[in-house]
Every structure is written in structure tokens, then in C-alpha cells.
Amino acid sequence: MSSEPIERRVSYISDRLRGSICPICGKRYYKPRYYCPKCGRKSVGKMEETSYLYSKGVLEVCTLIDDPTNKFKTLSPYIYGIVRIPEADIRIPARLTDHIQNTPFKPEEYEGREVVFRFRRRYAAEPHEIVPTTSLTFTFADEYYPYIPYEPKEPKEPSEKPGIVGYALYTSRFRIREGGMERSVPFLDEDSITAAVEAGKLALIQAALHGWKIKKIYVGTESNPYAVKPIASKVAQVLDLGENLGDGVRGVDAIDTEFACKAATSMFKDAVA
Ligand SMILES: [Zn+2]
Structure with a gap:
């Protein structure tokens, strides 16, 4: 595994797909930024936090990884690609999960399809290691667990009684x-x-x-x-x-x-x- 501080930093960002929004030009970024490269100095320290954890994306391009580096070997072969989140106009790299490639790989079967982010282990860890996690994995929005938008609301009235909401x-x-x-x-x-x-x-x-x-x-x-x-x-x-x-x-x-x-x-x- 990489060093523990690096591991924690990677998890901190990718577990929630944290990003930033520039309050001046509105541009969005994946991964938190301290300033907006377009707006420069006037955006320093003003960037707003955001998360793409509940977003839906589109798989733009993908490839089959059949000979990955050591720690990803247990997942091999797997499909890796670039996912675009249309409403944020950002692109992020991610891995297709819950998928076993039994047929010859044809990227056109996957590219252009809508995807939902999943929270998974990033790679196989040794028993004594911190479990490396990420939400940079996805499944297709029309398979198994489909996409459901997250629209939190304020409760209409307070209640002292316990119940299931x-x-x-x-x-x-x-x-x-x-x-x-x-x-x-x-x-x-x-x-x-x-x-x-x-x-x-x-x-x-x-x-x-x-x-x-x-x-x-x-x-x-x-x-x-x-x-x-x-x-x-x-x-x-x-x-x-x-x-x-x-x-x-x-x-x-x-x-x-x-x-x-x-x-x-x-x-x-x-x-x-
Ligand atoms: Zn900006």
C-alpha cells in the first residue's frame, strides 16, 4: 500500500467524490481546489465545497485493463474509463465494478451509457492494512441498482415521537x-x-x-x-x-x-x- 497519509488523503477525496465550485465563474472541479485557475487570485480561499457522490454520469471512453500492477491484480481484468458528469461538466476516471468480462471486449457496448457511482474497495489489502476505499467505481444506471436522485428536504413539522422516515x-x-x-x-x-x-x-x-x-x-x-x-x-x-x-x-x-x-x-x- 502507499503510505498511510497518502492513503487517507486519497480516501478523503474519493470516498465522497469531493470537489469545489468557484463562486465567481461557477466552474466546478473534481477534487477540492483552493482557487479557481480561471479566476485566479480573486477566488483564493472563496471556493465552495461540493460532492458528486449522488451524481449520475455518462461513460465517455473505456478500455480493458488485463495486466494491472500488483495490488489491482485480484480485480483483473477490469474496465476502466472516463466518466463525465453532465450537470457539473467534469470528467473523472473510474472503474466498472460488479462486472465479469466473459466475452471479447467491445468498448462500444459500454461507451455512452449512464452510470452510477458505487462505494468499493480500491484494491486488495493485507489483513493488517487500512481498507483502501473509493467511490471512483461505477455500475450502469439501467442495471441492478438503478439511479435514484438524492433530493433532501426539510421536515414539514417536528415530532417528539420516534418513527421510521x-x-x-x-x-x-x-x-x-x-x-x-x-x-x-x-x-x-x-x-x-x-x-x-x-x-x-x-x-x-x-x-x-x-x-x-x-x-x-x-x-x-x-x-x-x-x-x-x-x-x-x-x-x-x-x-x-x-x-x-x-x-x-x-x-x-x-x-x-x-x-x-x-x-x-x-x-x-x-x-x-
Ligand atoms: Zn472561477
């Missing part, structure tokens, strides 16, 4: 069948962190809630990739949950739980307490 689920795309049983199996770049982020992202979309309205997050799993480090904090970071306390710090109660098949559901009771 939205829910969502995420299951991996691939299946194994044995007898009458069907099980979902994660793709090579999935784990409980990536599944929790995908489910949480869909839940925010369904509930039409801003992340800063969320005060607690519980992640239940029987297959935590870490021995000690919590994954709920990672989910909170990627989905930008919790109250903004300034200087990039968010206030949110993030907890992992572990109990076969009821790790998360038993927390429903706790959540209303």
Missing part, C-alpha cells in the same frame, strides 16, 4: 445457487463497510434527509474487516453524517455491533431510546 437495503449483485437455496455473494471489492455505505446512501435518498440530521449510526456485522477499529465511523464519514462542529469535524454517535443475524435489528430499540 425511510429505509433501504443493499445486497450484492452476484448469487450462488445450491439446491433450492440462493445466496448473495459479495463481489471482489465488497465487504461489510462498502455494503453499509451503499445501504446508508440509499436510506438517505429514500428518507430525503440531509446527513447532518443523523445523530446516531449503528452498523451491525458478523464480518468486520477490522479487529478493533469501528466501521460505523467510516460510514458516517463517507455519508457526511452528524452535526457540523467546524474544521471538518462532525458530531455523530457511531457504533458497531456484532451478533449473528440481529446485530443491527436489536439496535432499533436502542435507537428510539
Whole structure:
């Protein structure tokens, strides 16, 4: 793996697809910028933060990578391409996931199609390493989990009573069948962190809630990739949950739980307490 500070920086930017908007000319950028190259000095320190995590893109060009460098070998062969986000007029490089190339590669079968960003592992990590993650992966918008726009709204009226305002689920795309049983199996770049982020992202979309309205997050799993480090904090970071306390710090109660098949559901009771 690259050095830990580099790894954290890469994750910080690509997990949420962070970018900047120039308040003077309106130009958007992928990756945060301190100033706008078009507007120069007068934009210094005025750039606004943005995120393309919930955007829909179009795959402009792509190629098949069949002999990648070492750490990407487990994913090989995979399709890599340039995705354009039309409303922001930006282009970003990304990898097609949930895809096994069994037929001869023809780029024209993929180019021009709409895509949705997915949160996945960037490459295979050793057990002692930080799990490298990214949202620079995509699936096609007309397959499996289709694109749903994220339009957060303010609640109409306050309520003291607990209740469910939205829910969502995420299951991996691939299946194994044995007898009458069907099980979902994660793709090579999935784990409980990536599944929790995908489910949480869909839940925010369904509930039409801003992340800063969320005060607690519980992640239940029987297959935590870490021995000690919590994954709920990672989910909170990627989905930008919790109250903004300034200087990039968010206030949110993030907890992992572990109990076969009821790790998360038993927390429903706790959540209303
Ligand atoms: Zn500008």
C-alpha cells in the first residue's frame, strides 16, 4: 500500500467524490481546489465545497485493463474509463465494478451509457492494512441498482415521537445457487463497510434527509474487516453524517455491533431510546 497519509488523503477525496465550485465563474472541479485557475487570485480561499457522490454520469471512453500492477491484480481484468458528469461538466476516471468480462471486449457496448457511482474497495489489502476505499467505481444506471436522485428536504413539522422516515437495503449483485437455496455473494471489492455505505446512501435518498440530521449510526456485522477499529465511523464519514462542529469535524454517535443475524435489528430499540 502507499503510505498511510497518502492513503487517507486519497480516501478523503474519493470516498465522497469531493470537489469545489468557484463562486465567481461557477466552474466546478473534481477534487477540492483552493482557487479557481480561471479566476485566479480573486477566488483564493472563496471556493465552495461540493460532492458528486449522488451524481449520475455518462461513460465517455473505456478500455480493458488485463495486466494491472500488483495490488489491482485480484480485480483483473477490469474496465476502466472516463466518466463525465453532465450537470457539473467534469470528467473523472473510474472503474466498472460488479462486472465479469466473459466475452471479447467491445468498448462500444459500454461507451455512452449512464452510470452510477458505487462505494468499493480500491484494491486488495493485507489483513493488517487500512481498507483502501473509493467511490471512483461505477455500475450502469439501467442495471441492478438503478439511479435514484438524492433530493433532501426539510421536515414539514417536528415530532417528539420516534418513527421510521425511510429505509433501504443493499445486497450484492452476484448469487450462488445450491439446491433450492440462493445466496448473495459479495463481489471482489465488497465487504461489510462498502455494503453499509451503499445501504446508508440509499436510506438517505429514500428518507430525503440531509446527513447532518443523523445523530446516531449503528452498523451491525458478523464480518468486520477490522479487529478493533469501528466501521460505523467510516460510514458516517463517507455519508457526511452528524452535526457540523467546524474544521471538518462532525458530531455523530457511531457504533458497531456484532451478533449473528440481529446485530443491527436489536439496535432499533436502542435507537428510539
Ligand atoms: Zn472561477
